[in-house]
Amino acid sequence: EPEVTQTPSHQVTQMGQEVILRCVPISNHLYFYWYRQILGQKVEFLVSFYNNEISEKSEIFDDQFSVERPDGSNFTLKIRSTKLEDSAMYFCASSQSGVANYGYTFGSGTRLTVV
């Protein structure tokens, strides 16, 4: 069964450093998403991406965050200057047709620890 692949599985970074989280969505999916989950809390929407541009973003997704689909297969989330409160599990997801008819396929996540 096709999978969404995320790398790395765990990343530790110093506060103020830039991090890039990588995702390879399912190949025939057109909609891509990033979510995060702070330990023990709910899964929060960050951003959705379709047709090479952001279609929705949340209040969390401020100027420190950016997304890119650099080569038609990878989908990356960059945090420019990490804060302690960015420590969380980050999930990438993809979907065939957006929110309407299909569920999302999620990756296994990247656990980001900011120290």
Place this chain on the structure above:
Amino acid sequence: SQQGEEDPQALSIQEGENATMNCSYKTSINNLQWYRQNSGRGLVHLILIRSNEREKHSGRLRVTLDTSKKSSSLLITASRAADTASYFCASGNRDDKIIFGKGTRLHILP
């Protein structure tokens, strides 16, 4: 506004019993989805019910949707140890995102 508030927050039942989890939401939806998350792992899509549907089945799962009450329920019949996980509802509307609730932690006792 918050979408997808589940209850109970935690549920422990004996193996073989049925588990029922509820979800409420606040605004209009296009569909309501349920996901499972094993500890420290990713989210697995279980089932999607559209706003014009009232009930849907998939194996041991039964989902109901009451749009007049803005609520949904997930029933897992004949529970197994492997069903131990957190279960989340997520609401989809016309925006290009789904919004998750806080989840129900289900623990199946042997």
